[in-house]
Amino acid sequence: MTIGKMIKHKELLGRPTLRKYLPETHWITPARTLRMMRSYSTIFIKPNKGSGGTGIIRAKRIRNGYEVRSGQSRKVVGSGSLYRAIQSFQKPSQRYLVQRGLQLGRYKGAIFDARIYMQKPVSGWVISGMAARVAAPQRFVTNYHKGGHAAPLHKVLLSLFGKRRKANDRLSKIAALSYSIAATINKHHPIRELGIDLGIEKSGRIWFIEANSRPGHMLFKQLPDKTMLNTIMKNKRLIRRLHS
Known part of the structure; x- marks a missing residue:
């Protein structure tokens, strides 16, 4: 859909x-x-x-x-x-x-945003994955298909703010906001997966960019730690089994 x-x-x-x-x-x-x-x-x-x-x-x-x-x-x-x-x-x-247009934060000189992979395998939404999408050099979009690559979100936020407490605070805020967005869109549409993209400015301000009802998981294959990818795939199988 x-x-x-x-x-x-x-x-x-x-x-x-x-x-x-x-x-x-x-x-x-x-x-x-x-x-x-x-x-x-x-x-x-x-x-x-x-x-x-x-x-x-x-x-x-x-x-x-x-x-x-x-x-x-x-x-x-x-x-x-x-x-x-x-x-x-x-x-x-x-x-x-x-x-x-948003003044997105930068990581190693390139703009980035956050991709939150939400799934609803049973009755409640869960965050299966969170990653930063870092744009290719000189690009103004961060998408994987346009040369963007994944980086651990906490590491990128720590680099942006320089303070662990602020990075942790933004992560908590991103999670809470993602649950609200998923619940709001789900009220109107029968969805079980949502890829939410959020922009983070250097000031720490968070912006909603997009919510994709058919999110790709290729980004999470690029992370060295495969825990989030495994969770996404496990929940995909559960959704297929219970709801197809």
Whole structure:
């Protein structure tokens, strides 16, 4: 089951305790795009039903105008041509949203986010895996299929904050937030797995990026410790046995 990004955004927006974690997001129009570009230094244009980081466009304010990038392609334009440049990277068959860009924390010079692998093998949600997704050099998406790689989340948070207590505090917050997100989306959709992606700024602020109802587990194969991968696979078998 593929659930569109905007549906999930609106469902989470309906829960007051989650609103502060949601970056501003709208269906794309020329006026909204320009307004958000004035409010934020970076915006992302995402296909409503895309996954794996495919088709994401980034528009960024630079000294002499705007830089619009998709994959390895880039255009530098003035404000009059900004929307046209974004459209040139869009697929006509897709609906797109425009979203505030986040100042993600960095690990060894590359941006990262957190992937939380949630499963509901029986009656309650469990966190089967947590890992950092570290982007490939010069990439603005962290997805495995776009060259991103896994790193132990606690190690990455410790590197970002330099203090064990703050890293542990953020881990607890990430876990609590993931349970809330899974429960909220599950209210509307009969799902048993969810890959939740959260952005963490250097300040420690946490943002919701995406929740994928068909999460891949390849990221967890890259971790030296296979405990989380084994838990994911064990729960997958249990879900198949009990619910297929």
